Amino acid sequence: MPTTTTAKRVTAADVARSLGISRATVGFVLNDTPGQKISDATRDRVIAEARRLGYRANNAARALASGRSRIVLLVMPDWPLDHNLRTNLDEASLALDEAGYSLVTMTPHAGGKAQPLWETLNPDVVMGLTPFTREQIARFRAAGVEHIVPDIPLEDGTALDDLSDGPAQQVRHLVERGRTRLALAGPSDPRLADLRELRRSIARAEIERTPGIELVASADLDAASATERLHEFLEAGADAIVAYNDDVAAWLLGAALRSGIDIPGRVGIVGHDDTPVASLIVPSLTTVRIDIAGLGRFFAQMALNAADGAPVPTDRPRATSEIIARETT
Known part of the structure; x- marks a missing residue:
């Protein structure tokens, strides 16, 4: 009977052994640890060998060690995914990716049975396109979410506002x-x-x-x-x-x-x-x-500031609008 084998995951120790240098040095390079004096030549050798061996970072372990998942969870209102909304999400996703974060979206539905992603992903930030209710914020807090944007409950006077005139x-x-x-x-x-x-x-x-x-x-x-x-x-x-x-x-x-x-x-x-x-x-x-080109990136910056414990920007860019006159008027 043929047997199946599972490829062993390449670790930082494997990279260090292949190069004949310390595991600590390899770890500093692969984790981009600040404050370490490592020559550019050694850094380049480590990165090249890691690529050759097929090393992939253990993101779960990194998240556990750092206390960060590098995930921003966007809790969507139950809206149809129209053209403008897709444009915003694309811009936000790109900006977060550039900063090393992943954007994950979910839409809770009334009577839904799926376990909420804020309970399973350990997101660094939970964001909303509209203000959350007091009950939603309480559920996020109960799941251990530290950073919520916006964190002012809907009942406290916040309201949905249009992007333009x-x-x-x-x-x-x-x-x-x-x-x-x-x-x-x-x-x-x-x-x-x-x-x-x-x-x-x-x-x-x-x-x-x-x-x-x-x-x-x-x-x-x-x-x-x-x-x-x-x-x-x-x-x-x-x-x-x-x-x-x-x-x-x-x-x-x-x-x-x-x-x-x-x-x-x-x-x-x-x-x-x-x-x-x-x-x-x-x-x-x-x-x-x-x-609305800048709006998605503004949402991303709000999430990044929250994750870093910095003040969340409140001066949202105002969308500009213009009439495109065609044949129906």
């Missing part, structure tokens, strides 16, 4: 195009309720302070109900629609095209987020582009 820019753009009777269209996805109401309130406030402009309808929709909602908007007299995002705008645009409704002649539509679909559909979609 994009909804107000949607309204201003339509007014500049001569539209006076506006409808607000949001997604019916319950996971987006808070963000939907936030954007809607910004757009509504802009309408209320603009003379001669009227909000004639406001409704939520999905792909299946877009045609019905569109006809309701038109029956209310809307000559333009402010859509929560490009998905909602695209659903309405598709409904209009299938119904033979002229866009933008009968009704203008403006989306939000400038996702790839906005420039690909015909007619192409007017939308709001948000520059």
Whole structure:
């Protein structure tokens, strides 16, 4: 019967034995221990031999010795993973990787049975895109998490805030195009309720302070109900629609095209987020582009400061936004 063998893990002692130098010297080099006077030539020899032998650091042992896992756990709200959110996560992950940390994400679900990752990974930092509840913070603390960002409970007055004045820019753009009777269209996805109401309130406030402009309808929709909602908007007299995002705008645009409704002649539509679909559909979609390139790296810096015990930056970069005028307005 054939037997299987398990390759022995190459250790720092193996590297030291191969080079004929002390285990301590090899350890200092491989662990990049500060304060040690080791020549560049010896350092290069150790690194080259470690690579040749296939040495890999024992991260579990290193974490145990240092008290750090080098993991940042991002606890996500139960939101759809849209274009802007993916961009933020990519930037944060890259910035943390450059600092020697791994970004791990998880989304707790109501009634979920999986053991929370903050109990199994021993993360150095637990972060949230939105404020945690007092109960969540208590669970993190009970699992031994020392660093939580943000650590001010939701009940203490913190609130979700929008990244830009994009909804107000949607309204201003339509007014500049001569539209006076506006409808607000949001997604019916319950996971987006808070963000939907936030954007809607910004757009509504802009309408209320603009003379001669009227909000004639406001409704939520999905792909299946877009045609019905569109006809309701038109029956209310809307000559333009402010859509929560490009998905909602695209659903309405598709409904209009299938119904033979002229866009933008009968009704203008403006989306939000400038996702790839906005420039690909015909007619192409007017939308709001948000520059959030620095936001993901800001989140990463918050995590790194927390892990190092440094003050967490609070002056979050303000996203800039601009209207990208295309064919639907």
